[in-house]
Amino acid sequence: MTATFTMTGPTATHTPTAGATVQLSAVVKAFAGHTALNSIDLEVAPGELVALLGPSGCGKTTALRSISGLESIDSGRIVIDGVDVADTPTNKRDIGMVFQAYSLFPHMTVLENVEFGLKMRKVAAARRRERALETLDMVGLTKHQDRFAHQLSGGQQQRVALARALVTRPRVLLLDEPLSALDAKVRVQLREEIRRLQTELGITTVFVTHDQEEALAVADRVAVMRDGRIEQIGTPEELYATPANAFVADFVGLSNRMPAELVDGQVTLHGCSLNLLGDPMPDGPVIALVRPEDIALTADGIAGTVISSSFLGSLRRTRVRLFDDTVVAIQHEVERHPLPGEAVTVRLKGAPVSALPPKVKK
């Protein structure tokens, strides 16, 4: 019935070269009038894990799909290991990818799924099986090798998908929100496992997520994206401590929004003068973004009333309504246990803050 079909095999001959460099320069991609990638520049060092973080529609997934070749780009260059791959089809880019949706081949067993990439690279059957089992062992699923996808939990399916992507020892590992369909506990376990495997194998990895906690936890560097641009790229610590602008400050970590005045480039807030982070702004009223750990409950200072207080394990977060009706979250040690309705006083610790123009919501 299908005698007219001819089998084509991939021509990519495989040499295990973990840790390629990935460079995107001035990459532009538009979909029907909407610019998904607006001249993106990104360089990922060999063996590095870079997370692309941003709200939905910011272009992070498009950027990842461009690297994989699943999306063509309008202009710019995508270079893997020094070779421009813009015209190389996906199946010849030597990448591994894990998708947000479960993507195991339903008609194949776990082992057959993992072997698939090696089969495409024409690895001999015995060697193929050996390497597939080895990789399954790394994700702890050897005993499920004969099962089908529908017999596995979501977390197990994503583990197999990870093994399937890693078995060929690809030059680049691309992870497209691989954890977002999983429940919280599995998500944390699996992200740590991904990080462990990635470090062990030294594979250059790009990880797309909208979950800032996830990005900060696993990435060497995080690129915060908005409207098809990279707003800032840096280590998690850099992003948190010195956000390049208010968007980054607001998106990464938790921030209190407090009305303030900008005077001579200094943020004046409840009698405190704080240094402004990021780009300079014109003087006038602003919204200061203050981290919960930069406010303290003190014996005297700004008056307020406790709304609620939650225990978070190693610390406690208390919400306080200040005398001017601003509600702030304050992070402090667990020993102090304010009760709702209690009158308290707070003080700013004096750390530099980011600021938003007053009327802009985000």
Add this chain to the structure above:
Amino acid sequence: MTANQAVRIGAEPSALTRRLILGIIGAIFLIPVIAMIEFTFRNGLAGDYTTSHWTGLFSEDSARTYRGLYEAIENSLVLAAVTVGIVLVLLLPTMVLVHMQFPRLKRTLEFICIIPITVPAIVLVVGLAPVYSVVVQVLGGSTWTLAFAYGITVLPYAYRAIQGNLDAIPVKTLSEAASTLGAGWLRVLWTILLPNLRRGVLAASFISIAVVLGEFTIASLLNRRNLQTALLQVSQSDPWVAVIFALAALALAFILLLIIGRLGSATPSRRKS
């Protein structure tokens, strides 16, 4: 009270009702078949019975008498095979391509595929007659060329069967996953999509075979011999044999249905290497 009613309305019919429905529908199908079987044993209008119509089939001179009928059966089987081939080689890849790459063309493709159901066979023939005069010049007058017309008449059925299956599997994710693992698009179609589209493909094939084996109008009007036109011809000289062959055709369709049902419901095989 209301909840109870809701439950009752949504509930399955009772065992008795189910058997009753099955019995009535079964009778509607079975009575004509039984009547046909009974008819093949009748000895003219005398009212008594004989097996001579059946045994006569295997006699030497019947081989000569019914050679035309056997040829017609062969023609119909070839037509069925070529039609299924057209569906699998043209329609299936087109549908997969539209589904994955050009989803906006889906409505158009559906519309085109549904059209044949609204066009009576006779109208189709009027349109096809001049086309076939060209086909005959190019490919000769063999009966198998009718499969081009049949390929059109089976479109609505084959489309439905395949589309249902396409909608049920994550075609895009599976193909993308396979291509990131190094598979080219033919390999994706062959090793990933086809196995997962097996149900739809088998259903489309079966329904195409059933339609082709039962087709009369187009073959008759274009003066080709297939099973149905031959049966009509034979029935004019020997109604008993015509009914015997009609029964055989029914049995064949039934067996096909069983085989395909089996294939479709079988769980993926576990191969041990």
